Amino acid sequence: MTEEIKAVARRHLASDGANLSLRAVARDMGMASSAVYRYFASRDELLTALIIEAYDSVGEAAERADAAAAGADFTDRLVTVGLAVRDWALAEPHQWALIYGSPVPGYQAPQDTIMPATRVIFLIAGIVRDAYAAGRIAERPEITGRYAEELAAVAEQFGPDIPPRLVGAAMAAFIQLCGAVSAELFGQLNNSVDEDRRGFLEFQIRGAAAFIGL
Template sequence: MSEQQQTQSRRARLREQTSAEIKAIALKLMAGGGPDAISLRAIAREMGMTAGAIYSYFPTRDDLITTLIGDVYSSAVQAAESARDSVSESDPGARIMAWAGAMRAWALANPEGFRLIYGDPVPGYQPPEDGPGKAAELRACTGLVGLVAAAWPSACTQHPADHYEWADFDPGLVAHVREDFAALPPMALAVTLRVWGRMHGLMALEIYGHLRTLIHDPATVYRDEMRDLIASLGLTC
């Protein structure tokens, strides 16, 4: 490697490290003061940078938030996918449990990230239509639909297929689901949304501090809820 290439590589690493520090401080500010606390100037002050310098990394606050949401959401989905893929495809109930457990573990380790993508909206922020957060959200939805699709041979007997039509759902989501899971009926997508809601409901209560005052170990309630969810799909785990 030439000296010029080494210099460029070193600059790229430093830029990547600085960008990661900016995002970490943004989450820390959010943890202390809510979404309103995310400010490029505040981050620059904490890092000892000039405003002009930090703008060379993220021209606007919304650019930072868009990148942050994409990173955080992708991290969550990757954790869930890795846990799911560690379980045999022949055991769909256990794969659902693995996905749910990994999402809860990720949320507990990254509460600010969970709030950013599932909870507290950032005032004035409008996500771009084709931003990385949208891609990660679609990836998460596809993963959940895949879990329901694997369970559908038994789940369909628990959920009559005549309650929903494709027109009841977002057209973009429908197009994606029908391309990847052509055999699924509209009811399966409704079941997916219900699965998502049950996975995230208790998780959100825990992240926002509501369960710890009521039960010493929220994990037991979450685990029982997931077992009941899996049973509602005609599966065991």
């Protein structure tokens, strides 16, 4: 039942945009709006469920694309993942806006969402870690400063002896990917790069890979 509500809500999200109306969802299902509150305590809770699904969906799409590109060059794997994320975002623009766009006003993301949110960045960091283990990362001067210490703490979650600089570069690549996809989706690229946006994204990802040291 909750699944059906989520499905209808997702459909509404895809057509109407972020201002998801609980009443409209209920109307679509032929039930009173109050009945939906049996399954979701509030509109925010329904939003949270959709957010978690969206994170899982894009994460799975990225992982599947990377699995299909197994054995390829590390840089090409990054490109593959990035393009897969873009393809997903183009197919589900409102879901993308839900998770990587401006936060819904008055909505505080609960703890449940932070775990699925890490799937893509973990995938990217994993590729970088494997490349480092394979000795394919060029040597670079290590970073210093307070943020370097924080990145070193993050690095321990990925594996032993990963240079903080590499973790920072991997996060930067992910952030750049998010920014590039959002820029395309939110109209930032209009009137400058209108046709071959896929090629422009690949250009950017290869730049991020170079920054990593690949």
